[in-house]
Amino acid sequence: MYRSHTNGELRMENAGQEVTLAGWVQKSRDKRFMIWVDLRDRYGITQLIFDEERTEASVIEKAKTLGREFVIQVKGTVIEREAKNKNIPTGDIELLVHELEILNEASLPPFTIEDETDGGEDIRMKYRYLDIRRNPVKNNLIFRHKVTQEVRNYLSNQDFIEVETPYLIKSTPEGARDFIVPSRMNQGEFYALPQSPQTFKQLLMVGGMDKYFQIVKCFRDEDLRADRQPEFTQIDCELAFIEQEDILRIFEGMTRHLLEKINNVKVGSFPRMTFEHAMKTYGNDKPDIRFGMEFGELNAVAQHKEFKVFNSAELVVGIAVPGGASYTRKEIDKLIDWVKRPQVGALGMVYVKCNEDGSYKSSVDKFYDQEDLAAWAEATGAKAGDLICVLSGPANKTRAQLSALRMELAERLGLRKSDEFAPLWVVDFPLLEWDEDTERYHAMHHPFTSPKTEDIALLDSEPGKVRANAYDLVLNGNEIGGGSIRIHDKEVQALMFKHLGFSEEEAKEQFGFLMNAFEYGAPPHGGLAFGLDRLVAILGGQETIRDFIAFPKNNSGRDVMINAPAAVANEVLEELSIASKPSED
Template sequence: MFYRTHNCGELTKKDLGKKVVLSGWIKNIRNLGSLCFLDLRDFFGIIQLFFSKKFIIKNKQDHIELGKEFLIQVEGEVVKRKSKNKKIPTGEIEILVSKLEILNFSLSPPFLIEEKTDGDEETRMKYRYLDIRRNSIKNNLILRHNISLEIRNYLSNNGFLEIETPILINETPEGARSFVVPYRNHKGLFYSLHQSPQLFKQLLMIGGIDKYFQIVKCFRDEDARSDRQIEFTQIDCEMSFVDMNDVLNFFEKFIKHLFKKIKNIQLEPFRCIPYTKSIQCYGTNSPDLRFEMEFIELNDFFLKKGIFSFQKEKLTIGIKVPNFAHYTCDKINSILKGIKELKINEKEIFWIKFLPNKKFFSSQKELFNNENCKIILQYFKAVPGDLLFIIHGKRKETREKMSKIRLEMTKILNVKNTKIYKPIWIIDLPLLEWNEKSKKFKSFHHPFTSPVKEDLHFLDEEKKENIENIRANSYELIINGVEIGGGSIRIHNKKIQKSIFKHLGYSEKEIEYEFGFFNKALEYGAPPHGGIAFGLDRLLAILEGNENIKNFIAFPKNNSGRDLMINTPSTLKNEKLKELNLK
């Protein structure tokens, strides 16, 4: 090969004496007296070079010395390295250079291309092509390739057919905001970038496809976060003639296979709990089970024990935080005030410290006297060193606030072990939820989710008191507090689908305009079917114990939805706007 006979990561002691040609970027330069040492890096690894300072470098400009990230080609002999480096595979050998040619010069990099770089996220995203040279980002992209390959192999071997679906579709009224694309040939007409292949994968099932999958880009015009991007990748799957148990059983095996194959981790059997229990015990439908601290409901307990202060409140709950009683009162109050969006006043939350000497201290001595404290500590099964938090208020808000406190405590206690994985299926999520702003119901997920069979009769009732109690035949996979995937058994009956649309407030005309093609398809023997979609970016982040999915995307957007490298989104010239009939 013209540019190299070997790569920088493959040479070892067995290659001693070989004449080799290598190409790569200069990682480090060390001038030691009459000798010069370089670390040469390519995609495969790093190797040390050395040569005399009197050495003539081909293509070297008189006023430019060799610098970091210069691209060079060298010829030389593999020799024993005197000062061995056991941290790299090539650490026992080095290259005695006989010829060096500069293939390309480089500016001084804006940040250190090292694992512990000095570059902030904004700078690294602006120069993402340099950031990719760092092992951490490069290895993440290799992991992404490997897991994508394993996904395709596993699903293909289990009868799934990979099928591409359209990206340019009509805007759908359900879900997040869509990105729209003007069509030049028809003034006033627009495409929408799909948020998911939902309807098309259902149409494939109606078309007789038994199992479908696709590793697909999706687009949502929403606020970006560390665990969310406006364009993201889904592992999208659908199966015919299945119920919820069929889907959960297969995809539990699928996830276990990926963890075992990619990380050699044997996951424990997945827990499975209803949505209502998850909210009751953890205040969220994405519980992190790597630690305890389940909510303890106290309404009945306080009433029974004659502690009447909370009777008028709708809900009183508590949690037990281990190894936290040594924190000072000021420190505890400071932590509570520092939790974002908590908005708790002193009349809503109380705490009791059970000190190591078996004494206790309450933040509200008037309310929790010594006798009451003893009763509460016994009820919580507290041990010396525990701190109890008790909060009361409106049901939904109280659980949400306690959930935030629970998560904050885990951060401080540093109990989120990234090498432990606790998967859980959340099932029976709500079908519909009331939107106070629009004064109508909206789908908890999407309007094509089937209700559980036992709740179907609620759809036919004239009164709507029970509509919010209808459970969806749906499921979400949570691992370590992060939603990795979600799906449902779909509606395959036109009558039920039409009923859902009506409960969502659509008129007959709107149903026909928005979903007429789909309703028509349901009339042609639509089979029972269901599926799931996993977030590939999130799955990768969980596998590596990293909360920022941007580290697993080659060219991500920042938290404002901008690509700092190519400076997009950007404005269009007037000529282009006129061509698109936008001006």
């Protein structure tokens, strides 16, 4: 038996007991006649004491050789600690060691394995197995486990069945790029890794499973943005004989369940917002509603003077920054520089200070009088002491730029509190979106999303106005889940393929198996998938998903710990009928 107790378990009631502990040496302090060692495992830290008067000399000598991260086993007596440590649960006791066995020596770690470490992100990712020993990472992984357990409990109690679907599937042209896997047994042909189990979960509904879920790995070979991973985990769900309202009710219930069980936070019914309203009011389809700064459109009150920048713009729009009138000119100039960065792309920013005496001071006083600026304040909801920030230009682009500024200002003002939770549903997404590069419509979600029944007639005449039976669940400015009611009628599905530019032959080649299944009685069905990594991070009070993944990739999609991806031998490529790399000889 390597241990009778863990290192986070012993208390004063254990005093006098003979116990066996095992773990890693956190640190050692040699005071010549006495040695103290902090012994760590997943459960906590126990202080060990080696005393010349009470511990054999041979054990003392062995203790003097201990280094950081040595793996050891000790046997001894639990005693009351003279200098108690109230910062750890075991701080009232220590273990007087009688026997010490070094199970494994350790090299000096490349960074300090403590809560506050001296290791940078790159080195910690390279030695991730050491980083996991630190409490912040360890606790994040335990937290993720608790969330997934609560998800399984909730869904199982709602009669969902967990079913595994294949990882080696067929590549499809919709969505992001697939990761491709060559088949040795079928020369010249390839599997794809799934971007989601979409078609399989629909087939499970055709198969009568009624309520399915799966906590599943998904893969997308897309250009990585900040805090994106090429492989990610979904809570994937599908239900039969349901309508949109049923799905919103069930998964709103699951989110409330998680907030209460994990965060001890109770929330009421989630507000609902149309996609159109979200874009117009917040500039994006996943608005953070923990704070205000809603958009105020200013075309009607800003395009009647000689200011050509506004007069030529498709949209003039602003937000009111609470307390921003106190910003110095230097601080405002820094904000202007911020919006002009390539990542945001604005050409400039107009501002108005709403003074405490009711007057206004703007960067465009040459063109607008006090009455004009008062109208801007009314449109943006600005009060005395606020700063109005105004952008202009093409509507969609300008809204996105102002949305980025809104989020940046909220961060600076401390309005995005990690212990506050503001969920909402965004509904009525467009079914299709126009792609300038291919000059055709693409499915905003995927080609199996059902259009609103009342909008189907618009598919031929005004496809851009067709709304989808789709919905996203947003939490604190992040999309944590999304889904739709699916098309279950083969005629409507064929019509959808037609408007997405598929010929009948192409549709049959790519999705014939699903169309064939619909021939045998597909029930009305729909579903939703949560991004588990993002959900766990937000519930954990953070927005960096990498901190909640055991072995994440870096921003280049590389695993620097195992050095993947990596080249493979030419013989392997030849066996797969893939051209091998030319020899360097």
